[in-house]
Amino acid sequence: MADLWTTIITINAVLAAVTVFREPRDIAATWAWILVLIFMPGIGFVLYSFAGRKLPAKRLFAFQGKDASKIQEKIQKRLQEAPGLNNAAELERLPRSARSLVTLFQRINQTPLASHNEVQVMTSGQDFFSRLKRSLKQAKETINIEFYTFYSDNLGHEIRDILVEKAKEGVEVHVLYDSLGSAGTTGRFFAPLTAEGGHAAPFLKRRFNLINFQLNFRDHRKIVVVDGKVGYVGGFNIGDQYLGRKKKFGHWRDTHLKLQGSGVYYLQEHFLLDWNASALKKPMDVQDDRYFPALPDQVAGKTDLQIVTSGPDSDDEQIKMGYIRLIQLAKKRCWIQTPYLIPDDSTIDALRIAANSGVDVRIMVPCMPDHMFVYRATQYFASQLVKDGIKIYYYQNGFLHAKTMVVDDQLASVGSANFDFRSFKLNFEVNAFLYDQSITEQLAATYEKDIEQSSEQTVESFAKQSRWLRFKQVASRLLAPIL
Template identity: 85%
Template structure:
């Protein structure tokens, strides 16, 4: 009996090593998966088959080609033909430090500066969904929606019915949703939309693909584009809980942007690429002029921004690189809001360097979990960062889901990417990086208002936690690279 157990352990360990090392991955994730596969025999391999393997490159890059290049060329042409100074002139007006961030995204994400945008900040579900519904009802040509979560609850039905009405009126409607994030929402829910001429498909999901099913790589983006002229990006999904209707979370505190201007082109471009990677039998024409109408003669606004995406289709971790660069550029303040705080070593080092250089670094996280292991890991990293003088706040007025960063008086970021391994490496994400003093001050004012409804967590308060709680935090931290 002892010999049999020994053989099983040896074989399990051997197969674990072979399984993990046959695909290149960072060392932290490698050790985390070895830990899971060796400590949880058999079941660990089942978990790995769903959550550990990489997506086949042929699926990730299926949408890239000459049409995508031509689409981006067309966008650059439209932006340069638009009102006001050229893109190069707008870049030249920025401080040299901000210019370095623009250059970074141009190189690693092929994302030029989008100039002359009108940007509105929304921090409540009531505000966001009222503006969203108003924009959807006004659609005349096309509606493109991409959400991690599209629940079939009261709000989900309301949004779907608006889409049905517009599709019936002849508007082209396309909905892209994540099958795991929208758990419980079946194809039947979207059947009336399809009957009205609209389209809805799950992201990168194929029929009869249980063998290749990947649990780990999720479409966490939140993109809405109406008539190619109005765009939305941020942290809200579609569901009742985002209106504070779920007792478990109570008030839902999030941040979203409404954009008019050239930035909408890049939201549209990323939606089209994601759609064509998922709906292979019903691709959209990325060169169709209706998706990229000419800019109005009058400049919509004065905000310059870049729409940046990241995901497992690239090793560049573009949004994480942007976060790190923002932290490096901070001279006075770097204020972060995130529901999940599970940074890797590079972001931890950047935060510590900034704090120890005299920058006012603050991180705000929720006071409650929605994923227990993730929350315990968040608590662990919060306690460690507090030791370096970083101010940590627990938001007390419901659930904080905002993903924002404010640096000094001009730079900021709002989007879908959390401050964690999953958003950095595994999820498909989208953020707007903004170069605007007014937006930075507005987000800073929101942050200060949120502090009034938060409790500061000090080194002493973390040390007063029970040993059992600290053990759960440390144990969760070991799994951080794969949570």
């Protein structure tokens, strides 16, 4: 019996190594999967089959194929027609530090600078959903919605019913949702919408099989585009908990943006690409003028921004690179809010270098978990970063879900990407990187108000934690690359 068990363990170890090393990946994720496969014989291989393999080549082409070039040509034509939009002149107007960030995204994400946008910041569910419902009700031609979570609860039904009414009026409606993030929401929930000619589809979902089933790659983006003129991007999803209606979380603190201007074109671009990669039998015509209407003669806004996406369809980790570049550019302050703090070595080094160079680095995370392993890993990294003089805050007034970064006086980021391995490498994410002093000041003022409802953590407070708690944190940290 002992010889049989030894043989099984040996075979399992060899198969684990072969399975993991046959696909290129970073070393941290490689070792994390080897730990799972070796110490969880059998079960580990099932987990890897669902959550460990890379996106198939067919799906990669769906995001990187001909639709992308067609959309970019359409956007370029619209920008050339718009008076007063000279990206070259706008780029020269920005500080040299900001220009380097713009150039980075132009090269690794093919994302031009979108100038003269009107941007409104929303930090409560009541404000966000009030504006969102108003925009949906005012739609005349098209509504495109993409969310990680679209729950079939009270708020979900309310939003869906608005979409049904707009479809009855002849508005073209498309809804894209993540099947895992929207657990419990099925095609039956959207049946009233499809009955009126609307469309709803789960992101990248295929029939269950062990060859193409990629549980690990989630659509974490939150995009709404109405009539090609009004866009929303940020951290909120569709569900009662985002209005603070769930006792488990209480008040829900998040950050979302409403955009009007050329930046909406780029939100529309990514929705169209995501939809056509998912709904293969009902693709959208990316050349349809309704999706990219002409900009008004006078653009009221003054905010310059870039819409940046990242995901497993690229190895460039574009949003992570943007975060690192923002940290590098900081001279006075770098203030971060994230529900999950699980940085890789490159982002840890950037944070430590900034803090030890005299930059005021602050990181705010929730005081409660929504995913226990992730929360314990967050606590571990917080306890390590505080040693370098980085200020760590636990937000106490409910659950903090905002994903924001404020750097100095004119640079900021708001979007869907958390400060963790999953958002950097595995999820499909979207962020707005903003170059505007007034928006930066508004986000900084909100951050300061949040500090009033937070408790600062110190080296001493972390040292007082029990050995059992510290063990759970260290154990969770070992699995950080695949959480």
